[in-house]
Amino acid sequence: MLKPEKMAKIxxxxxxxxxxxxxxxxxxxKVLHIIEHKRxxxxxxxxxxxxxxxxxxxxxxxGLISMLGIKRKxxxxxxxxxxxxxxxxxxxxxxxxxxxxxxELAKANAAIEQKKxxxxxxxxxxFFKGELEIIGRIKSLSFFIGEIKNAEELxxxxxxxxSSFDLQTSTGKGKSFVILAxxxxxxQKTTAELQNLGFKPEQLEHIKDFKGxxxxxxxxxxxxYHKLIKKREGIDASLNTFRSRLSSSIMLQESYLEKLTEKxxxxxxxxxxxxxxxxxxxxxxxxxxxxxxxxxxALKGKVAxxxxxxxxLERVPVKLKNPALVQPFEFFLDLYSLxxxxxxxxxxxxxxxxxxxxxxxxxxxxxxxxxxxxxLTLMKLMPQMKGLFKVMLLSxxxxxxxxxxxxxxxxxxxxxxxxxxxxxxxxxAIQEMLMISVAIxxxxxxxxxxxxxxxxxxxxxxxxxVNAKLGWIVLLAGAGILLNDIAIKAFAIPNGSLIGGALVAxxxxxxxxxxxxxxxxxxxxxxxNILSYARxxxxxxxxxxxxxxxxDLAAPMFNAGVxxxxxGIIILFVGHLINFMLGLIGPFLHSLRLQYxxxxxxxxxxxxxxxxxxxxx
Amino acid sequence: MVDVGxxxxxxxxxxxxxxxxxxxxxxxxxxxxxxxxxxxEKEELFGKGLILTVIPETLVIFGMVVAILILNLAAGG
Numbered sequence: 037m038l039k040p041e042k043m044a045k046i047x048x049x050x051x052x053x054x055x056x057x058x059x060x061x062x063x064x065x066k067v068l069h070i071i072e073h074k075r076x077x078x079x080x081x082x083x084x085x086x087x088x089x090x091x092x093x094x095x096x097x098x099g100l101i102s103m104l105g106i107k108r109k110x111x112x113x114x115x116x117x118x119x120x121x122x123x124x125x126x127x128x129x130x131x132x133x134x135x136x137x138x139x140e141l142a143k144a145n146a147a148i149e150q151k152k153x154x155x156x157x158x159x160x161x162x163f164f165k166g167e168l169e170i171i172g173r174i175k176s177l178s179f180f181i182g183e184i185k186n187a188e189e190l191x192x193x194x195x196x197x198x199s200s201f202d203l204q205t206s207t208g209k210g211k212s213f214v215i216l217a218x219x220x221x222x223x224q225k226t227t228a229e230l231q232n233l234g235f236k237p238e239q240l241e242h243i244k245d246f247k248g249x250x251x252x253x254x255x256x257x258x259x260x261y262h263k264l265i266k267k268r269e270g271i272d273a274s275l276n277t278f279r280s281r282l283s284s285s286i287m288l289q290e291s292y293l294e295k296l297t298e299k300x301x302x303x304x305x306x307x308x309x310x311x312x313x314x315x316x317x318x319x320x321x322x323x324x325x326x327x328x329x330x331x332x333x334a335l336k337g338k339v340a341x342x343x344x345x346x347x348x349l350e351r352v353p354v355k356l357k358n359p360a361l362v363q364p365f366e367f368f369l370d371l372y373s374l375x376x377x378x379x380x381x382x383x384x385x386x387x388x389x390x391x392x393x394x395x396x397x398x399x400x401x402x403x404x405x406x407x408x409x410x411x412l413t414l415m416k417l418m419p420q421m422k423g424l425f426k427v428m429l430l431s432x433x434x435x436x437x438x439x440x441x442x443x444x445x446x447x448x449x450x451x452x453x454x455x456x457x458x459x460x461x462x463x464x465a466i467q468e469m470l471m472i473s474v475a476i477x478x479x480x481x482x483x484x485x486x487x488x489x490x491x492x493x494x495x496x497x498x499x500x501x502v503n504a505k506l507g508w509i510v511l512l513a514g515a516g517i518l519l520n521d522i523a524i525k526a527f528a529i530p531n532g533s534l535i536g537g538a539l540v541a542x543x544x545x546x547x548x549x550x551x552x553x554x555x556x557x558x559x560x561x562x563x564x565n566i567l568s569y570a571r572x573x574x575x576x577x578x579x580x581x582x583x584x585x586x587x588d589l590a591a592p593m594f595n596a597g598v599x600x601x602x603x604g605i606i607i608l609f610v611g612h613l614i615n616f617m618l619g620l621i622g623p624f625l626h627s628l629r630l631q632y633x634x635x636x637x638x639x640x641x642x643x644x645x646x647x648x649x650x651x652x653x
Numbered sequence: 654m655v656d657v658g659x660x661x662x663x664x665x666x667x668x669x670x671x672x673x674x675x676x677x678x679x680x681x682x683x684x685x686x687x688x689x690x691x692x693x694e695k696e697e698l699f700g701k702g703l704i705l706t707v708i709p710e711t712l713v714i715f716g717m718v719v720a721i722l723i724l725n726l727a728a729g730g
Contacts, residue, residue, distance in 0.1 A: 373697070466721065467721070470718075564711045564715075567714055567718060568710075570714050570717060574714070628703075633707060
């Protein structure tokens with residue numbers, strides 16, 4: 037539990053003609069973390085020959101999936117066998133058809149868009165009885181066609197410029213559409229005037245080649261537009277048929293081919309000679325014998341398996357080993373960095389520490405119950421995030437427990453006139469809570485240092501471990517005694533300042549020997565670390581205080597009639613909802629921070645490689 | 654109404670929090686931006702980024718402790 041799974045390194049060698057069978061067995065067992073062979077004295081292998089077709093097919097299938105917009109979901113079943121040659125024929129023809137259909141669809145969409153614009157413009161112009169071609173043709177006239185707010189204003193303005201003009205208007209809601217024909221000589225003047233009146237010219241680019249009246253053109257284009265819409269529906273329908281016909285089978289094919297290409301590409305990670313293959317990899321020691329037996333049986337004994345030499349500095353892949361209840365907390369190590377293979381796996385300590393810190397900060401029976409219900413529901417709704425929700429569920433339970441410790445229910449300290457039983461009221465006993473928080477901090481940091489001591493002991497020997505890790509504990513003890521003697525005076529220790537001072541001096545020497553100058557520089561840091569646990573109290577008081585404020589705001593409302601009661605309920609609901617959301621985010625991050633920054637830095641090196649056995653991609 | 658002395662004590666405690674909180678915020682602002690930038694390049698850096706980002710937060714905790722001490726001194730004296 038405290039150490040990652042013990043790993044063994046093996047080397048498998050055999051004849052090339054048994055290669056595909058060996059790969060099949062290893063792929064099925066899903067235990068061997070293959071170490072990639074680097075091209076050296078021995079070359080790497082070439083992909084198995086069915087690989088090329090399979091990967092081409094896979095590319096086309098993925099292309100089809102994205103072109104058709106098929107939703108990806110994990111297939112329930114698994115394909116046992118796929119005839120690649122037939123499947124390739126089908127898929128390439130589908131691919132070609134779908135591609136063509138999509139092109140047609142894009143073309144149709146563009147054409148529809150254009151017709152729509154033409155129709156819109158023509159509809160606006162439909163009050164105009166003349167023919168469209170005259171607009172461009174009469175060189176002596178300038179035309180202004182577009183929208184304006186007030187047509188009368190325009191008419192008056194134009195009259196002032198010239199008397200020879202023609203203005204046709206169609207008035208709609210709050211604005212008018214105008215066609216103004218005016219002598220070319222006063223064009224500039226008119227433009228300026230129109231700008232003042234807020235004239236918006238209509239874009240005529242897309243109907244510039246039209247002949248005849250707007251009505252005629254409308255009658256001509258409507259059927260064309262409808263024909264295009266029909267055509268688009270047809271293409272959509274045919275794409276939909278493809279989608280529904282392929283959606284289930286194509287996913288099965290994809291997952292089959294993914295596995296197949298993983299297998300056919302496996303030789304790229306192996307060493308090859310003319311007639312033999314050789315693969316090295318890590319696997320959990322407990323499944324070693326069984327794997328060897330299966331390999332021997334499948335290849336009828338024509339395979340050599342032996343323990344491979346392990347290099348001192350080699351990176352062993354790390355597989356964490358924890359009971360089911362603790363396992364979800366491995367998530368926090370994934371987020372940070374995996375432990376390397378010879379240090380302690382701290383998941384168990386996070387499992388204990390994280391919910392306690394979280395509970396201490398949120399600490400309210402009501403919020404705890406809500407969060408338990410919330411995360412139970414979320415677990416059902418989003419099974420892929422189950423790990424994180426389990427963590428939060430345990431934290432929620434811890435919140436309920438601490439809610440009883442603090443005697444709080446949605447910020448209330450009494451229910452129906454009875455006081456909720458409590459051990460300590462955190463909003464009143466701030467001083468005590470601060471002391472408790474710092475005491476927890478000391479314990480947590482010392483625990484971290486002890487784990488660090490164990491890691492150092494196995495890595496660098498006793499002297500270094502004592503100096504570098506126990507030095508901090510001696511420093512803490514010395515500083516504690518000094519503080520007691522000077523300020524707190526809780527215990528009477530004879531010659532307290534002498535003993536304390538001596539311990540501090542000794543610890544400084546130890547740290548200098550253990551960690552060098554860096555240790556001395558970081559001396560004040562440890563007190564920062566411990567004071568940092570004061571947040572356990574601070575966040576709790578803040579969240580409880582906010583809850584009390586919400587309750588106090590809402591309480592007088594309930595004596596103020598029906599509307600008052602409604603308003604009170606809204607204040608209570610919204611207020612507690614916000615406080616609850618803050619209460620989930622804050623304690624989560626701060627609890628995590630105490631683990632990562634205050635706890636992990638005392639012992640954790642990390643940097644482990646993840647164990648990814650062949651066949652579990 | 655509280656007397657002026659109590660108000661001054663409260664202001665003092667508030668100033669301790671305000672100063673340290675602003676200091677933390679300024680420090681975390683630049684570290685956070687850099688950490689997010691690094692994470693966009695390499696997602697595994699989340700843990701390291703978080704640690705570096707929250708280190709200055711200790712400042713505001715110190716401020717809080719000082720504020721509590723001020724309040725206590727005032728209550729005792």
